[in-house]
Amino acid sequence: MGAIALSQLLAKDNLLASGLESGPIRPKIDDKNPYAPRPPHFDMPAKQVLVIYCPGAVSHVDTFDYKPDLYKLDGQKPPGIPQVTFEGPTGNIAKPFWDFKPRGESGKMVSDLLPNLAGMVDDFCFMHSLTTQTSAHPQGENFMNTGFTMEGFPSFGAWVTYALGCETDELPAFVAINDPRGLARSGKNNFGSGFLPAAFQGTDFTASNPPANLGRPNAYTPAADQASVSLLQRLNAKHLKQFPGDADLAARIASYELAGRMQTSVPEVMDIANEPAHIHQAYGTGSGTELKKAYANNCILARRLLEKGVRVVQLFNGSDPAGGNGITNWDSHSDIKETHAMQAEIMDQPTAALIADLKQRGMLEHTLVVWCTEFGRMPFLQANGTGRDHNPDAFTCFLAGAGVKKGYSYGESDEFGFKAAVNETSVYDFNATLLHLMGLDHERLTYYHNGLERRLTNVHGHVVKDILA
């Protein structure tokens, strides 16, 4: 039996083949608690991860990727611009819709669209040369969050949860906080478990909507509910005696105990009303649009979850197009000046406050923060239009916190922000780097499914070592 034959012994995850120099490292899943903490492949500072996902594609040339040439070429159509992009015919170059200024000690040029985040650039590590494989939102979201443009693959959060379990046994290991307007374009794919066991999917709830079926049904009093739980324990214990040593039965009994703990701890963690006034003020839960207030509450929830030891928190800032009031996400095919501004009003202050709060509490020492979107926007407008089309060939994301350089920018797009030019970084590379930051080898974190050892990064991806602190 060679390496291949070994990998056949696959299906059972607890038949761990670690200790080898290469090949899959299978996490040892405790039958009684699939969320029990598990060691990483190697030591890294990050123990938890917060992903802030901005569906719809944020315009890099209007936010973090400063391109002075766009001012010179404003209104022109220099050679090299394609006739047709995703939505159709192309128009002329448009200079950024917001002014750029140097920020922080690093002097990083950031636009006025995101003044609060701009003030924190000395903590951020920008990646300016990202490229993706598609110009369509759902495929782009799939690719960014699951590593594949196609349907059905496990999300980043599910992979991390599968590998590392969780530090708390009172809360779900992986929480997805959807936008107040609803699910993003790829829906549950973004936090689903794909072909991994359902145990590793993200549990979705927000500051205002608890997880489905968390609460005791109204039909039962607390005492009745408790009596039912006790009777269940007795019946199960008796049944288990007939099957001594059967781990699956014991595991299911344990899962009810876990559920019971979650019923107490989730409402506690959701109780953001008790946060002090200065916190509410900093996040902006009382000012601005209703959407912004709701998102700000979600940001506070994100911090509280991380504080309690939740492994992965994925926070969405945008939804599917039909979800909202006028705008639904960052997709700005027309009137980008207005629509990006509306979206920025929601995102900027609460997100900046969240990262600052994590920093102030020392949580950035062990928390990786990832701010990302599925692709960028074009430096030129759509024909006869006021918006920018999708740009899969250059976009910007940033990282912050554990294990990442501070006040740093990696990679460059070309002089227009049209294509990645220096240190092109694919989504595979990006995801490989995120896993690395979590202490996981993206080539060895695998799950056998239907003939293949599947990975988040398929058969690609290189860790971007340059951004490691």
Next chain:
Amino acid sequence: MKCYLQNLCLFAFLACGMTATVSATEIDFENDIFPILDDNCLFCHGEDEQESGLRLDRRGFMLRGGDSGLAAIVPGHPEKSYLVDAISHVDEDMAMPPDEDKIADEDIELITRWIKEGAIWPGQMDDVAEEEIDHWAFLPRQTEFDHHTIDGFVHAKLSEAGLSFSRPADPRSLIRRVSIILTGLAPTPERTFDFIAAFNEDADSAYEQLVDELLASPHFGERWAQHWLDVIRWAETNGSESNLYRKNAWMYRDYVVRSFNEDKPYDEFIREQIAGDITGHGDATGFLVAGPHVPAATVGQEPTAIRQARADRMDEVLQTVGASMMGVTIGCARCHNHKFDPISINDYYSMTAAFQDVEFGSRFPELGADHPRTLRAAQLRDELKTLREQMRSKGWAWVEDWTGYEEVHFPTKTIDELRIHFDGRWVMLDELEIFESTGEQRNVLAEDMGTVITDNPTTHVPNQPPKNLNDGVFGTKGWRGVSKKGNKETPWLEFAFAAPFDIGMIRLSSNREDFLETDYLEGMNQSKYGDFKLEIRDADGDWKPFASTSAMKKRSSENEERQALQSQIQETIAALLIEGPQPAFLGQFVPPVETYVLARGSPESPRDQVFAAAPKRLNGNLDVEPNAPGPQRRKAFAEWLVASDNPLTARVMTNRMWHHIFGSGIVPTPSDFGRAGAPPTHPELLDWLTSQFIDSGWSMKSIIRQIVLSRAFRQSSTPDQDGLAKDGSAQLLWRFPPRRVEAEVIRDSVLQASGRLDSTIGGPSYRIHNVKKRYAQWEVIDNHSDETWRRMLYQERMRRVDDRIFTAFDFPDCGQIRAKRPVSTTPLQALNLMNSDFVVTQAQLLADRAESESGPSIEDQINRCFELLLCRRPSQTELTASVEFAQTQSIELLCRTLINTNEFAFLP
């Protein structure tokens, strides 16, 4: 395409250069070519190392090429030789030698010329590099066996491991186990008690009778259809952008249920699903388009994205066929030769040639004369005809709503001119047909009928003229009439026929596209033409109305008989739309285009043309003409699958049956029989059982029957320490391995226990979702009320949508092949089963049932609850505890508790 063109240019250049500069001396391999290879290539591509699977030290290996699947040399054709591409640095990523300068131009020229002149390699001209197939799954089945019963094989392996069978299972466990495995439903308490009594009389005969009863149950097909649909990730939405509902896709689900119930021979089941369109089983081809897809309309306007999306859709088709019927993963070969299995990139694209006429979409299924749907449609059409004749005989006209279009029926007019005069000022039609009421009932607007159509010149919209009315193009780009402000006229259409016809019906629509492809969206199938009048010229040549849709509606509401008749007509239409041969998402067939190998999977890098074939090293010649029509190619592929010498097909299905019965296959990786899969635990048993399967005429029921009658199946599941220590997962079957039942079994068994399961077989799925907008996500709005009390097989399968209860029990998201569901245990499952509205509602109904069936005594009610949910009476301690519980709490709460027990959730 870019690389390819560059490549051609390069050769044009080289070819010209050659005649001018290189002397015509003959190339000598040993002196001219070998040294170049030796200096530059052989270190990595020689005897010791074969980077990317490529060897250049023998001519045969060169002809075969490496993992890329592209021939390194094609004698006589340097332009097709990948070696030349690599050394000429056509593609930066594949520039050879790597990290070094290009080899000298003269050397490249020499190699090019050598290939052009036939790549003469003295002594190796007959060298071929065919790899031996030595992996068990690709070799013929064994035919000689040491045993002739399932138990013989199993017992032999157990003995080797120092184990033996457990004692037989008790009858209660046995009936629960076999009922769930065969039908997905727990047995009723009555059937259980009858069985126990009969079992105690004569165990074998009672059990055989039970098995035969279960195999004959219509619920058998439902249970086994569920397994098949998992494998092919069938669902009723697209996935991807806006995850649209696939209209009437459930017709395929019903086909699968029916096939299992009829015990359709498996070879026939395969033929129909791959090429049923030519044998009157059009509803079977839903198989081909079971996977998710990105609709062409949502990939944007860049041609590269459109080509990529088509290639992705084709890959979904191949994944379905490969994983379900062939039991191998073929996706790897999309980009390079399969690393483990005998499937080359050429094979992959030859297979796409076999399925090149398949496209995702809807069509009217081709159904044979004896198809249940055809028979039902004929019956309904007869009824409709009678009803219509009654209307007509009274001289009444009426409007029929066919969802996507309307039909206006009226007493026959023999006319050579007709005007449709709209009441509204803004009207839109995509299609319009006018039918004769006699004879062949032709559409007189058909192209060859010579009808001239004009519209009101004052409301004419130049880019949407009347000629669009009969072009068969559905959507919003048909005909339009717009009466601008100040215009007193409204739009009309005039038809001048070539001769007088007997006209009796008009069919029209504003947008028939959604009717064909999807519905169940907000704002779907709306008519945008309003009421209108039908006019003919009077003696003076003036247009006078003889019928008006508004008047038809008004009169109908005033006359009871007329109204009753019309409702009957509408009800019959509603039935036809569900039970008749309606457009359904079963795939579309398009003219097959030429198929090319796409280097590294990229539609932008087409290489050699390929023709329909199955994998070459699995005797994949299909014996069809290169330009054979699509159905012929698919038919030939199906025949290859079911040929007696195909080593995979029958084994894969035999193993699947075993897998669904024991929870793990003889090959534990049921959709991967390749080298990366797991080897069989009982290879001889697999081959023996496979032979039995083929000898039975591919009868799935006969194999399933044989398996569940075995001692291996009928033994107890109680653990013993020796067995657990030696074979923890009981792969060798020293006990029957217990397992948590699937989402469907839990849900269906709760409904059955409460007595509320609607056991209707087939038909449209029940819905737990909202009617959504085109660009929006589905939202669960009702997953528990009485509308949903059918078997979960009929819950609309929406890709990647969480149903908020049972998805947590590893119900698949239908994005990827799911040959084997994971079985996870999570606190969310516990919360859903304790607190969901579904469970709360059902617990109450169970309590009501227990009370009404057993009277006022609490003990009797408790006994009944245990019977209904667990098929047994409580033990004395359980009864005491339950009585105490019910007295302080309630029977309802007891039922909720029992639903959550391990005993209820595990297969005993």
